[in-house]
Amino acid sequence: MATLVILLGLAALVFTITVADHSPLQDFCVADPSNKVIVNGQACKDPKTVQASDFFFSGLHLPGNTSNPVGSKVTPVTVAQLPGLNTLGISLARVDYVPWGINPPHTHPRATEILTVVEGTLEVGFITSNPDNRLITKVLNKGDVFVFPVGLIHFQRNVGKMNAVAIAALSSQNPGVITIANAVFGSKPDVAGDILAKAFQVDAGIIKQIQSKF
Template identity: 70%
Template sequence: MATKSCLLLGMLALTCSLAVASDPSPLQDFCVSMPNSQVLVNGLACKDPKLAQADDFFFSGLDKQGNTSNPLGSKVTPVNVVQIPGLNTLGISMAHIDFAPYGLNPPHTHPRATEILTVLEGTLYVGFVTSNPDNRLITKVLQKGNVFVFPEGLIHFQRNAGYGKAVAIAALSSQNPGVITIANAVFGSNPPISHDVLAKAFQLDNKVVDYLQSIF
């Protein structure tokens, strides 16, 4: 009897943990967001569903190449609840990523989403780093049609490993996955993180910290 009770409790605990592993499940057909609403909720307030229109669930433009004329040589076009109000509460979003030759989508993390990436064109070198204390780097070279998963919250990156352009599309398990680009967050915070903190954390000279903060 005790064994059965322990097994039941374990299954309930697992069920509860899975239930909170991503965005909450919707309690209605849809909840088209009202970005300008003064109501503050964990997500975005809903407009009257009777006022929903087709455009609330629509986005166009992913057929157009993103502008990769920047120092990184990449362009991410997000399609989340900001672009499609009808995604509110649905727990899913996507992004289109264009890469110039040798272009890079730099190390970053999505604090609220797992990402699954599909290569549509070209060759990508991708990877993620596991959490402390191992910090193990897991990498793979992807070709057209290959798929790779980046677990929620882990630092990851993609780099064009070919001579031509590359294109990928990503699906994410949140309507608003968030993005923290590591270099921008550390060296481009507002106000800046103290030199003493950064110099000691990265074992850098203060002049190097100055230079990096001036870039980001």
């Protein structure tokens, strides 16, 4: 029995090590967008050419332009904006909302998100996977924090009378964003209308009308 317990413990340890992110093999790997080598991430600059500016971003103090149909603006700080994030597994975003503005239902395929409300009042929520599709939602005020698990559909809405601001931290240098409505109704080329009509259980004419907005 003792041997079995030890073997199970070792198996669990090996599994944990296998699924965990790999540790960096050097101090840093600043992204080099000009490098044409295709890798799972970004190729590295020569460390001798790296400057402090490679690890610096300025702009999260500036409000985003929320004059759009959804009334929100996301200002990302991923490896695309901050090359020094390459291989470090983290990123940030600022989200601005007008009253009743929303950050529409979306997912991050490669990251868990932790959201902190800086100003205002937000209604936030996420939906669990099939078959339950349970909505877990809460109203947040200034200083409150909420977590959206990796890959799950989530959203935010400003339910206050003033503009709201939140800062999101994500567990990937490139978390990715799939906005559900844009992806389903705005794909290129379009998803066949009869497929969407059957999936959403509505008339094909309604699908065509929605697709025209994207």
